[in-house]
Amino acid sequence: MNYDDQFAGKTAFVTGAGSGIGSDIARLLAARGANVALVSRQEEPLRQLAAEISETGGKTLVLPTDVSDPRAVEYAVTETVRHFGALHLAVNNAGTSGVVHDVPGLPEDEWDKTLGINLSGVFYGMKYQVPAILEAGGGAVVNVSSVFADRGMPTRAAYSASKHGLRGLTRSAAAEWARHGVRINELQPGVIPVPRQQGNPEEVAKIAERIPARRLGTGTEVAKAVAFLLSDEASYVTGAHLAVDGGFLI
């Protein structure tokens, strides 16, 4: 199958597009014909990505936005619809790993911050994306969680709790909107090296040993699975969670 125009005429809203997995998702959707609203906290990385995508003929809109601020998210969705005329697809990918502490040592404001970005940020996203997608006649949303939506981890309670929370949020929203033509799914990346992680080769090899595929994944591998969930090929898939983890969760 030729995927070049899979999303032609569609508009996608991608949060956390400024780096890592989100950039790869935005690149892939643009390469397959979507207009892409690039949403993230810092403006400069979004500008760089927009310039890169425009060189290959893609259309983007740069929207510096803090996803933990509901008014900012509402504004970004409104601007996307105003600029491109409609919204069909959304990927709520922005996230933080938060600080590393055991539960008694975890500062309360850090708990709030991690939950505010990883869980409330996705709620605010869907709160404004879903009505816009309905207005466009239907579409799909993917919420990016983690393999830690299924596992606990010492010193990462807030991260793990936020990603577990996405399961309930995604499933409930999926149940609300399935009959109206909006599919909502959860994508769980495994270990995907991104620029902010400065892992040395020995550490990478140690992590890879614990993964059945014996290697780390790539942002593009995650992006391809996101594209599947957003596309008509997944027309009967909603409320599901898909791990792209080389077998980590086995």
Ligand SMILES: NC(=O)c1ccc[n+]([C@@H]2O[C@H](COP(=O)([O-])OP(=O)(O)OC[C@H]3O[C@@H](n4cnc5c(N)ncnc54)[C@H](O)[C@@H]3O)[C@@H](O)[C@H]2O)c1
């Ligand atoms: N890389 C991995 O191994 C891995 C594994 C499992 C899950 N994930 C999840 O994948 C998603 C992407 O992470 P990544 O690894 O590409 O990391 P990353 O740090 O490269 O990207 C995260 C993006 O989110 C943005 N962001 C953070 N807080 C924000 C806020 N308040 N408002 C708007 N944007 C904000 C950052 O600016 C950045 O662009 C996250 O939800 C993360 O939890 C990543």
